[in-house]
Amino acid sequence: MWNLWHGCHKKSEGCLHCYVFRRDGEFGKDSNEVHKTSSFGLPLRRDRSGAYKVSPGTLLWTCFTSDFFIAEADHWRAEAWQMMRQRMDLRFYIVTKRPERIAQSLPHDWAGGYENVTVACTMENQRRADERLPLFVGLPIRHKAIICEPLLERIDFGDWLGDWCEQVTVGGESGSEARACHFDWVLDIRSQCQVAGVPFFFKQT
Template sequence: MSDRSGIEWTEATWNPTTGCDRVSPGCDNCYALALAKRLKAMGSEKYQADGDPRTSGPGFGLTVHKDALSVPYGWRSPRTVFVNSMSDLFHARVPLDFVRRVFAVMADTPQHTYQVLTKRARRLRQVSDRLEWPSNLWMGVSVETSKELARVDDLRRVPAAVRFLSCEPLLGPLEGLDLGGIDWVIAGGESGPRHRPLDESWVTGIRDACVEAQVAFFFKQWGGRTPKSQGRELQGRTWDQMPLPAVA
């Protein structure tokens, strides 16, 4: 889980923590929870802690992996790295000192670009002034419906070099979306056997807001039973915009 990635908007994943808990409707069909259950059954050491069955599941208990802090030092070529694809770095049970250590690794490996995504935007805002923010860190929050728009306000108060939104799985229109201070927006539908439908107008509404605000827009997928089953073209073209080139 710490090398090449099939996620369209990144190149690698790095998981210094694993496990999480559901906090909003976007978590209902969490791919990471399902994957952790399989990894636990396969005997993977990182996925042996079980989470609360009401909010988490087998193999998905929040776990800190100090030994994973060395992983980025072993990558010889620069890459764009999604941090904690299998967790949330700003989960309440991740000690602030460990978050600082993760940030320090990112600062110490400036050849890489790091993308950190959280649903715990309030904690992110509350601790942001106690962190040293490296210039190669992109900070994002998940926004699945208009009910989560407060996360965008929290993100705006964070001194990250790049701020981005992940509107995936997009579960409704984002009416009132303010893109002030935001550099990049990813949107996409849900995939898997219980995927929920994606309305084209929800996507075009976000795209049009990005075009008007001159914010980079990336449409990842329509979703369906598999991530690629319905493709990723939006009104006849793909949208692969990125905020900045990867740090060299």
């Protein structure tokens, strides 16, 4: 896990019971305050022998206590991209609810995307799928994925699914206030993935 900045703003229905806000609230912290963390330089840190502390081949889940494309991080993101370029032996997995900010946030040498970076866009209901898919599909990202978590209702992807999407991940909400995730919604998305030839991964209801 590489949480290089912390803090976010609730953006859509899936954010209602956000685990980051819940956890920060237990310690009296304001999750709306976005700040760099002490882990910012993690990919480049070395041990006493000079070897990287994060071993080659590691998958780093990136920015899971914020959104990588949040506006407050605009001044830090270029350095983050640079670290990803330096560590092409790692894989970075970024999840965002802000596909509308991706194009303006890409580095100058991005071209069609870094080979070691996957960007996943979340869509928790039909409204957000209809809103975010048209923005996300056409972006110049080499590795794209969809995450429907927390899945809040049945989603019809229409004709959007295709070989541009490497995986659709589905999961229910966690925590004591979790909203129901009906298994037939999950099975319906799996069926759509099967028809489109897109890998499907189910986490939890």
